[in-house]
Amino acid sequence: MMNILRGIWTEEVMPCICEVRVNQYGISFKTEEIMERMLGEGPWLVIGYCFTMKRWPKEVSIEEIEFIEMSFWIQVHNLPTNLLTVNNAEIIGRRIGKLIKIDEQWIKESLVRGFLMIRVEIKIRKALIDRFWLPNGEGGRRWIRFKYEKLSDYYFTYRRLGHVLKNYGEDAKMVAIDPT
DSSP: OHHHHHHHSOTTTOSEEEEEETTEEEEEOSSHHHHHHHHHHOOEEETTEEEOOOOOOTTSOGGGOOOOEEEEEEEEESOOGGGOSHHHHHHHHHHHSEEEEEOHHHHHTHHHHOEEEEEEEEETTSOOOOEEEEEOSSSOEEEEEEEETTOOEEBTTTTBTTOOHHHHOTTOOOEEOOOO
16 A cells, blocks of 8 residues: 555655554644645546545554544536535535535536535444435426545445445445546
């Protein structure tokens, strides 16, 4: 794993990468600015797995750091254009988890793109929400779907991060979401 991480991020960006526990790595950054950018752009896909970064304060031991949340950019699809608003992005983001940011550029261009873009921190041990019903005003309803960016292999049957085919056998349904 160390060689893979070093292949992604050079020593100019990250002077030191070391394994501090099984599957946990201590990473130093060249500058505070680079660290903030890396923390804000994750999670990262590394050999098909989510690799998330958290700040490690100097006064905290590695055992005290909990990886119980992850932040994702989420695309909200199938909303009518009159509902592609900042207010609705806030409502939807808060229902999924802790709303971090709304990409308002996406809202300004919503008529072209047709979806909202929100960054939400979610509890990784809870079931992920992948859609919800929205009444369509004609007595029916439509699915509003979410696309989690940089989320690799994920089974919506079990609705949990980290659940892979080898854990559930052949009846599990895998959704490989485009990591772009």
